Amino acid sequence: MITIKEIAQLAGTSRGTVDRVLNDRGKVNPLMQERVLQIAREHGYRSNPYAKALVSGKQKYRVGVVINSVGNEFFDDVLLGMRDEASQSRAYGIELVIREIKGWDEGEQLGALDMLLQDDLDALAITPVDTPAVYDRLNALAPLPIVTLNTDIHKLDSKLAFIGCDYLNSGRLCGDIATLALPKGGRVGVVTGSFHLSGHNQRVEGFREAVAVNPLIQVTDVRENNDDNDLSYEVTHRMIAECAPDLIYFCAAGTAGGMQAVREAERAIKVVAVDDSPVTRQYLEQGDMLALVTQQPYKQGSTMVNILYNYLVLSLRPEHVHHYMENQVRLRHSI
């Protein structure tokens, strides 16, 4: 593997100049620039991450995080994952500045962003609302590296990575469970978060696709709970009364509220749901739920820090932009 020193020799210049070219620090004679680049290309130069890490050992990188975690348990593990990873020696130098907000309000999100930007940031991680205002604001931040978490915004100039879930696949796996548990068919009700969130709709779509292998399974009803436990209770209660489902699929948040209604029902109703939380996990272990399909929130958080560490400290850009966490099926005895 060729080094900067050798490139400098070959190009008849100094290591400093090669460094300037290779790292876009500007102020280099265009001819020399081209010459260095040419040599680097020919010899397949790749920088040594350890040397980089060693020399920039003292430097701190501030990573701003805007996350709508308030009142949404799912993000607890995402936060845990990023904090754990940032405190590891292998992410030495990354400092997280976290602003937690509630819900998906554009104004709140922009406000939190402004607060963060009052100090210098080296990178930003955000669970963005996909509206024009947020898009414009983020786009204007270039070349600040941005990681979108859990929800994506397309065509962002300086988007380094998206980290999240394959919703369609998540729905299909829940459909697989339903198919397993209803060998003789049956009626299925779905409680979703919002008809306006593409992730939720994709889950329902994937679920329908998967249960279609057994024509005796009918999805009789899909209702919204706005990710709210109280509303979820109401909606589920009514659905049970009106549709008499054999199985219910909770494909968003508000599962705890819905389960209340399930337990009050007179007939036994099978349940499959998404995301691991103390509450859902307890239902699973007690046998009140067949399965959970999770999107690895902890790993979402740790992956985010890891990607930014590689980029900021080691100058390693991720190989691809989209990082889908594998959906995992959790059963009663999953650890």
Added chain:
Amino acid sequence: MITIKEIAQLAGTSRGTVDRVLNDRGKVNPLMQERVLQIAREHGYRSNPYAKALVSGKQKYRVGVVINSVGNEFFDDVLLGMRDEASQSRAYGIELVIREIKGWDEGEQLGALDMLLQDDLDALAITPVDTPAVYDRLNALAPLPIVTLNTDIHKLDSKLAFIGCDYLNSGRLCGDIATLALPKGGRVGVVTGSFHLSGHNQRVEGFREAVAVNPLIQVTDVRENNDDNDLSYEVTHRMIAECAPDLIYFCAAGTAGGMQAVREAERAIKVVAVDDSPVTRQYLEQGDMLALVTQQPYKQGSTMVNILYNYLVLSLRPEHVHHYMENQVRLRHSI
């Protein structure tokens, strides 16, 4: 974080001597030794992995691998995982020398080991047979760092890590699937590899435990197939005729042979099995199997290389010895 240079100043000696103490290179005045150690302890010295990696950048480490992969598809992915990881830049410097053998024969294993040891090795990874002769041979290799893969040998002096599966949990998860799929109970047959392998027995035990939640589920029969497809066909065929199972649990290899008998049966029989291979995966996707529970063979291989890289190149010892890969439940739509 304190550095070698600072320790040297504090101890009134040179960096060379500190290096000798901290890395057990011997030939140091005991008093100075104690003094340096004392200072390092007080200040919580931890070496800088990047500096280490940078300085030993040119060095190659030879890792010998003895693996009983011949005729056992499961290990294809283990091998793939270690090869992929070794070719990554983050494992630069690790060179694998692999000897593949067939079956669990003590003599063959020792023979392969001797071949490897003709050249100098920096570490050894092995899927050991747990017999006295193998134990003695491995133990005599100290201080050569050893990683046991997939099967373990206890109390090995220089065992750096064991990487493998939690068999009991694997069995429980298969039991969970059976419980889901037999809501009204039913007869279950188990086809295992060997009554003499503790891993296999643990799976059966875990399975029994899990299905016990439904007293209508009866495990009527457990039979051995010696991990062999032909025998597996015979055994399964006879079991179907004699016990009329509603569900069969294949808890070891030889699943392809067994499935042949299942497909020839007159009644539909549900199946749950372990480990992902092209064959089992196809059955899963076609709907001939309910689920597979896997032990992440690819990750077993990559983890092995990763652990040895951290140890050999970065002088980082793993935090714990036992690395259990999480058992994963794969359904029809798992990717």
Added chain:
DNA sequence: CTGAAAGCGCTTACAG
């Protein structure tokens, strides 16, 4: 048994 020096591959002031 010990220390001074050079070097790993890169970056960072500094002087020109």
Added chain:
DNA sequence: CTGAAAGCGCTTACAG
């Protein structure tokens, strides 16, 4: 726009 020098934290010969 460019180069020489020092330094990141560690290891490796080498001379004593």
